[in-house]
Amino acid sequence: MGLIVIDPGQAATVQDGGRAGYRHWGVPRGGVFDTFSAGLANALVGNPSGSAVVEFTLRGGEYQAEGPLALALAGAPMPARVIEADSSIRLLEPPTSFVLKPGERLRLGVATQGARTYLAVRGGWQTPLVLGSRSFETYLRPRDLLPAEPGSIPVHRPREPAWEISSDRPFRVLPGPDAALASHVLEALSSRLFHVGSSSNRMGLRLEGEPIELASDPSRLSTPVAPGAIQLAGRELIVLGVASGTMGGYPHIAQVVTADLDRLGQLAPGDVLRFAWITLDEARRIDRESRERRRAIFSRIAMATRVG
Amino acid sequence: MTTSAQNDGAPIDPSGSVPRLSPLGDRAFLARFPSEHEAAAWAAAVTAMAWRGVVDVVPAYRDVAVFADPDVVDLEGLELHLRALVPSVGQAAIGRRLVIPVVYDGPDLEVIAGQLNVTLDEVVACHTGPVYDVFAIGFLPGFPYAGWLRPPLAGLPRRRSPRTRVPAGSVAVAGRQTGVYPGESPGGWHILGRTPLRLIDMAQGYFPIRAGDQIQFTAITADEYEARLHERL
Known part of the structure; x- marks a missing residue:
């Protein structure tokens, strides 16, 4: 019982809240790139925020139900339709919960904005659990089966939050541990525009812009890093993504604040982005407000879903 | 700011x-x-x-x-x-000492020996001689960053063009450091040889090497390699 992959789109993986607490073994946390959108999809089917979802990148693909499934879609807007057994078509308007009957297909197009869309199922996808998480970087392939419990759910479309385009606002940053090495890089970071490079993925985003010069230090030792770290790799800046390794050898110039990490996951190649410095106190306040806001939204949705 | x-x-x-x-x-x-x-x-x-x-x-x-x-x-x-927080004296736990068997037949061995103007045996002796401290685990799950290498092996810059595929078990050096790739990965270090042992088992939560441990390499033959293939460290 579950969902069969017909066409896995551009890069679809199963992700959840990731593996917390294994960095000292070199195991990154990983997990969904846009935790808010994934949490929204989960809330719509009554799941806890960290349940396993499918993460689609830029193009969703096509999937067929093996049984009745209670599903929800949220995240980057993608054309979404259900192909019914008699080939008639039912349009979906994400974010939304919906049901696939046995044999029905979900067909997802190309994201019109953003980069990542999430598909939740009531109870979570029951793919293998390793070190407390179902997150894997392996792309789904045609004929893969995503196991899930059968279920049913009324269609529910939350009125908020409105979809926000990631590159509309600057990404807020704190100085990194190596900021003192590179005052001219700090200046460049907040005064220039950068383009997201085409080779960007869950490991990291390349920032294309004017080259930046910094004398390299070959004796430099690797040091712990975290998603959102902005490093100077050669003459180019990179921002580490959610699936980046636990250690890095390049100078760590700046760090994207936690509250803006989800938006990193919604940047597509070619998007323009800007950075703005804030203080640690502001970053912690924004982080707190962001966590409170998401808790409030998810609990409202959970209530509404229960009422039907 | x-x-x-x-x-x-x-x-x-x-x-x-x-x-x-x-x-x-x-x-x-x-x-x-x-x-x-x-x-x-x-x-x-x-x-x-x-x-x-x-x-x-x-x-x-x-x-x-x-x-x-x-x-x-x-x-x-x-x-x-x-x-x-002030650590009490001797708080750094005494790590374990782990021995990693290696067949020294790596693709970079001869080039390195040539560059350093030493024999293959001298490269092997230089790598197997010291007991190395493990300073960190990272970049890949279970990858030990260990050191320090001794001259003449110490100080090689990373490969100019990293390999896109380094096989699991590869034993490698760069700068003053040595390490072992627990899984297949891209990599820019120089490969001296390969160990038959499994360094991690993610599904079982098995990560035998920790920061603070010590590792030592010992040379084995290709037959010994085959005999111990997939054995756990």
Whole structure:
């Protein structure tokens, strides 16, 4: 019982809240790139925020139900339709919960904005659990089966939050541990525009812009890093993504604040982005407000879903 | 912009007990020490405190990162605790010593011997001689960063063009460091040989090498390699 992959789109993986607490073994946390959108999809089917979802990148693909499934879609807007057994078509308007009957297909197009869309199922996808998480970087392939419990759910479309385009606002940053090495890089970071490079993925985003010069230090030792770290790799800046390794050898110039990490996951190649410095106190306040806001939204949705 | 400058201003205590602590983003801290030994002792002390809300303590050479969950712990309060923490003498746990068997037939062995103007046997002797300290586990799950290499093997720059595919078990060197690739990965280090042993088993949560352990390499034959293939370290 579950969902069969017909066409896995551009890069679809199963992700959840990731593996917390294994960095000292070199195991990154990983997990969904846009935790808010994934949490929204989960809330719509009554799941806890960290349940396993499918993460689609830029193009969703096509999937067929093996049984009745209670599903929800949220995240980057993608054309979404259900192909019914008699080939008639039912349009979906994400974010939304919906049901696939046995044999029905979900067909997802190309994201019109953003980069990542999430598909939740009531109870979570029951793919293998390793070190407390179902997150894997392996792309789904045609004929893969995503196991899930059968279920049913009324269609529910939350009125908020409105979809926000990631590159509309600057990404807020704190100085990194190596900021003192590179005052001219700090200046460049907040005064220039950068383009997201085409080779960007869950490991990291390349920032294309004017080259930046910094004398390299070959004796430099690797040091712990975290998603959102902005490093100077050669003459180019990179921002580490959610699936980046636990250690890095390049100078760590700046760090994207936690509250803006989800938006990193919604940047597509070619998007323009800007950075703005804030203080640690502001970053912690924004982080707190962001966590409170998401808790409030998810609990409202959970209530509404229960009422039907 | 002023935050890290304030925190970076703390002087390095000559006894080495007080770290230079700076924020690593808004939910973590990075403590920097004058030596690997002090960093390891402090990491062990933080881990031993088992503070609620401390998600991960990651030692790496002279640095230690401490990751925290702001839903569980007040980060300003945690920072005060971290700044006040003084490891007791001998707190860095005595690590285990692990022996890693290696067939020295790696694709870079001959080139390195040529560059250094030594024989293959001399390269092998230079690599198997020392007992290495493991300073960090990272980049890949279970990859040990160990050192230090001795001359003439020490000091090779990374390969100009990294390999896109380094096989699991590859034993490699770069700069003053040596390491073993637990899984297949891209990599820029010079490959001296391969171990038959499995260094990790993710599904079983098996990670035998920890920062603070010591590793030593021993040369084996290709037949011994076949006999021990997939055995756990």
